Amino acid sequence: MTRHFLRDDDLAPAEQREVLELALRLKADRFAARPLEGPRAVAVLFDKPTLRTQVSFTVGIAELGGFPVVVDGRLAKIGERESVADTAHVLGRQVAAVVWRTYAQSRLEEMASAAGVPVVNALTDDFHPCQVLADLLTVAEQRGGTDALPGTVLAYTGDGANNMAHSYLLGGATAGLHVRVATPRERAPRADVLERARQITASTGGSVHVTDSLAEAVAGAHVLATDTWVSMGDSTEAAEAERLFGPFRLDAAALAKACDDAVVLHCLPAYRGKEITAEVIDGPQSVVFDEAENRLHAQKALLTFLLERT
């Protein structure tokens, strides 16, 4: 059966841990896994802007012995010029895997059901699971290994209904984290995602909690995370975003309420003075560039895991 990674809970807890362990090994020995030797090709498709994702997937695919074929969604017009299913059939006959950044999660699901090769979510409106794998890798590194993940308290502040919030809930629950989301009531996470995350915590010992109090969320947290107030494809005006999310800015006062050795995550791109202050993102507790680098290692491990099972 072809395995895909469309959302964070496509990896069971033991599988997520296996991927993170492999990522740590690949970080120490960059060319230790060569599942794409040939070179076999991987299609990397973008319907939305990218920097980290394009760089980390293309570099990672090459380091795995393969060849990345980057497809600009503005030219391919998937679903417009050609159906998602036809595109999937064309790609599946030539490439070993498909990595896609797009809008609706349903497009990715359609691709996965027809491609016949692993399909990886490189960000949709609903989830950004590769980013959360990299974030978990970063937290594991900071806290002494994957054994330290269960029980870690991660507080995410900002837009609770965006892809990062949803992926922190599912991916964090899978890792046994205590995930707290601080967000205004009107931007609460999707109920089904919250429910699924709760279900997962029953077996991992984690927990999920949504609050409109930033102070409550960050109190004693080991990890603080935030994200842009306006995601790609979201039409919220800047003034409205400031009104909604201003009280949830990650600033020095919020950081002071967390553990003394708390680390700060941001998936980038960051808007200093909006969701996070320069003092915090450029300060000593920020690990955002380790986090950005860890996209590479986490995604190489993920591709290796998926290819080995396909």
Ligand code: NVA
């Ligand atoms: N929530 C952000 C993440 C960017 C990597 C967005 O979707 O734009």
